[in-house]
Amino acid sequence: MSAVRFGILGPLEVSGGAPAAAKLRGVLGTLLVRANEVVSVDVLIDELWPESPPRTAATTLQVYVSHLRKALRTAGPHHEGETLLTRRPGYLARVTPDELDSTAFLGLARRGHQALNDGDFAAAADLQRRALALWRGPLLSDIPHGPLLEGAAVRMGEARTTALDERVRAELHLGMHRELVPELHELAAEFPLREEFHAHLMVSLYRCGRQAEALRVFTRLRHTLVDELGIEPGPRSRRLQQLILAGDAALARPEPGPRPVAVGAVGPVGGDTALPGPDPSFVGRAEELGALEALLRGAGAGDVVAVTGMPGAGKTALAVKAAHRAADAFPGGLRLLDPRDGGPLPRPAPAPGTLLVVDGVASEADVRPLLPLGYTLLLTARRVPAGLPGLRTVLLGPWRPEEARQLVRLLDGPDGRRVSVEQAEAVAGRCGWLPLAVRAAAAQLAARPHWTPATLVDRLYAEESRLDALHTGDMDVRARLLTAYDDCDEGRRRQFRLLSLLPPGPFDAARAAAALDLTGARALAALEGLADDRLVEADRDIWRLPELLRLVAAERLAAEEDPATVRAAVRRVCLAYLPDAAGPRRATAPDAPALARLARTAYDAGLWELTVRLTDGLAGFARPDAVAEEASYALALDAARRCADRPAQARMLRLLAELAWRYRRFARAHDLLGRALELARECGDEEETGQALVGLAELLLDGGAADEAADLLGPALAAPAHTRARYEATRARALVALAQEGPEAARTWFTECLTLAGALDDPGLRMYARRSLRALDADADARGAGFGAVEVRPGLWRIHRGGPFARSSTACGEPCR
Structure with a gap:
């Protein structure tokens, strides 16, 4: 492992020397805070000039990045390639996890958190000590903070505080209370409003036999909270005071391991807290609320009901709301317990019919000690605690x-x-x-x-x-979603990251297998595990990565996977989706935006041929977003040039021309078709030659030059019957006949279209030919009153009454609905 090369936990540090200029340090610091993620030019400008950016801000930013690249090359060796990369719509700092102190810190802290949950207190304390040793001060303390750095500084500060708290917890379990007392005095002074450090100090002093000092700590904490915020200490601190006053023997010795703890513990020293009232801003969830209320009303002592779902789904709010709606079924009252808060177990239920809401259950071990106590239990949990007897659950997904x-x-x-x-x-x-x-x-x-x-x-x-x-x-959606990610082992986290390469929308186990590089059976098992962790959603054999979790997975992929691994995974995913791009649509097939996104992913990975092949599939979609469609074809055109695929270049030019024609940009369509025709002829591609000729003929027909259009269609009409060019030429010839001679002449050509569609085995083209023949019959029934509704292209444009092709927007058709 190489030494840390970049330091942002304190003043900016770069091995070999950080740039001296303030703006350069600002750019580098901002990119490192979002290492391996693209930071847009707009975000960087807001960070560097939060008040009034200069008009030349974007150009100046380019100069800064150029200077930084030179400075970083001079500063010392690095992994292959540049550190600062240009990536639309901005820039990306590419660093490996061991080169950046913040990444190293978070990795160690995550492992320490897992060790604490597993009861391995020695490992937890060691890992958190190593993580905290990387801190030199507040995040980028020598750089002015704009919006992004300000938020990042708060998040990293919270991460440091959590690491400190978990290190102290682990050391208290190890019996290190005497060694902790001096540091905890400092932490209580540094964080006067953080009750956990005061609570740790109270426990440490009590275990040292200094009961009076421990109680004075509580008194100081209470005065601070009352004076500054007008609130009393929380249930845990009050309960701890009562235990110290009572001389509790269990508190005087380290606990052998983690155990469930109560926020609303029932008993004379519990400081028991009634369940708070429901959130007045609670909305929606009528179906889930009714189901949960019904389960509660049918539950008795010892029964367990659980609300489960992904982070941020509103499990606690629903549980509290349902508990109060069913309050008349629980004459013993409503209580709240939080296994994450510390303290003794609640005593048996004080009266029959008492509901205990257990918020934030991590596993069955949090609940089993509560089963004999006589409560009806309502749990909130991300994972289903399936090992509990008689468990009934309500699964909470996103809003509908x-x-x-x-x-x-x-x-x-x-x-x-x-x-x-x-x-x-x-x-x-x-x-x-x-x-x-x-x-x-x-x-x-x-x-x-x-x-x-x-x-x-x-x-x-x-x-x-x-x-x-x-x-x-204190609402940080990213941080909340990352709690589910952080609680997984590395294997499952990697699977989650790789699934972000799938296009948005539903997918099946076969697509997941491609992303994960697993067999079908192993991929299905991986998906089930991810669903248990609420990182994917399941609906029978269809799976989905929720939108915001997909963004989190993509961020972690960029930050934690090496480019070669990502490129190989992108290739596998693209190959898995190619049949959908070229063939019939299935339930799990991507829509046009998703397929376009996948083509963009292939392009960004340098997979030029796959970019082209995926974009070819977009031609089969009716797409209302012309800008996005044009961008897709332009990207594929560039990819075709990069891999020297001249037929593909001709094809993309022709597709761009068809788009221009649909939106009445005739001059651009003519130019693009001319270039497509020239390329197709140069490389001997008869199919694309015929298609380009059809396009040029339709432009002539659109301008009223039906005779010239008929002449241009001649070579394309001589193409083999099984080719798309022959079908398109026949379709265009039918429209020429309609313009020159009327419906009966067009009928012959549309009938030929029906035969050719059979040779191509294309149901969509057959349906188009039949619709066109029916439209001609309708015109005949109307005794030649006009041209009716014959489609110019399948499912795209129609000729309105009054004439076939006219340049006015009212006369030339519109997209079919």
Whole structure:
């Protein structure tokens, strides 16, 4: 393993010397904070010039990046290739995990967290010590912070505090209370509002026989919280005070391992807390709420009901709401317990019919000690604790689109700004319909009076910055989703990362097997494990990666996988989807935007031939977004040039021309078809030659030159019967006949189209020919009143009454619906 090359946990450090210029340090620091992820030019400009960027900001940024590249080459050897890469729509800092101190810190802290959960306290303490040793001070403390660095500094500061807390917890389990007392005094002073460090200090002092000092720590904490925030210490701190006052013998010795702990423990020293009231902003979930309430009303002492789902789905809010709706069925009251908070187990239920909500269950071990205590248990858990007897569950997924009207109430601003149903649907859609994400978006809108609802929709558009936009205050969607990722072992995390290479939408086990490089059976087992961890959604044999989890997986893929591994996986995925691009559509086949995205992924990986082959499949879709369609063909044209595939170049030029023709850009269509024809003839491609001639003929026909169009179609009509060029030429000749001679002459050619469609075995082309013949019959029934509704292209344009091809937008057809 190489030494850390870049340091951002403190002042910026670069082995061999960091750049001296402030702006260069700002650019490098920002890119390193988002290492192995693309940071857009707009984000970098906002970071460097948060108040008023100069007009030349983008050009100046290019100069800064150029200087940084030279400086980093001078600073010392690196892995193969550049460190700073240009990637649309910005730049990317490529570093390996062991070269950046923040990545090394997070990796060690994650392993320490897992060791603590597993009860391996010596390993947990060691790993967290090694992680914390990498800290030299606040994140990039020598660089002015814009929006991105400010948020990153808060997140990393929280990560350091968590590591400190977990290290102290582990060391307390190891009996190191005497050694911890001086440091805990410092931590309590550094974090006067963090109750956990005061609680650790109270425990350490008590175990050292210093009971009075431990109680004084609680008194100081209470005065601080009351004076500054007007609140009392939380249940755990109050419970701890009571245990110290009672001289509790169990508290005086280290616990042998982790055990469930109560927030609302019942008993004389428990400081028991009633279940809080339901969230007044709770919306939707009518179906799940009704199902959960019914389960609670039918449950008795010792029964267990669980709400499960992915992070941010609103499990706790639903559980609290349902508990209060069913409160009349629990005369003994409603209590709350949190196994993550520390403290003793609750005592037996004080009265029959007591409901205990256990929030944040990690495993069955958190629940089994509670089963004999006489409570009805309502659990919230990401994973289903399937080992519990008689368990009944309610699975909570994202909100449903039909709940959008209720989301309007959540998004409406207190200052009178109103969100339409359409805008609510757009926001929720870009949030993956995840409740936490929608609430974070609503908080962003409420905090910015100068934003309109349309502004919020726009800010959530770009995928590379969407998770950043969904972080406000203590609502950090990325961090919440990463909890599920961090709790997995490395094998499962890697599977999750690789699945981000699949195009958005449903997929089956065969597509997953390609991404994961596994057999079908092993891929299915991997998907089941990921579904148990709530990292994928399952619907029988169809799977889906939820939208925001897909973005998290893509970020981790860029940060943690080497480029060669990613390129090999992209190749496998593209090959798996090629049949969908070329053949009949299946339930798990990608739609046009997803297929275009996959082609873009292939292009970014340098897989030129696969880019072209995937883009070929887009020609079979009716696509309402002309800009995106044109971008796809232009990208494939560039890929074809890079791999010197001249027939593919001709084909992409022709597809670009067809798009220009559909949107009445005739001069551009003519230019592109001319270039396509020249290329096709040079490389002897008869199919593309015929297709280009058909396109040029249709331009002539569109301009009223039917005779010239008929002449141009001659060579294409001589093509073999099994070729698409022959079919297209026959279709165009039918339209020429319609313009020159009328419906009866066109009937002969459309009948020939029907025969040729049979030779091509293409049901869509057969249906087009039959629709055209029916349209001619309708015209005949109307006794020649006009041209009717004959399609110019299958499913795309129609000729309206009054004439075949006319340049006015009212006369030339429109896309078929």
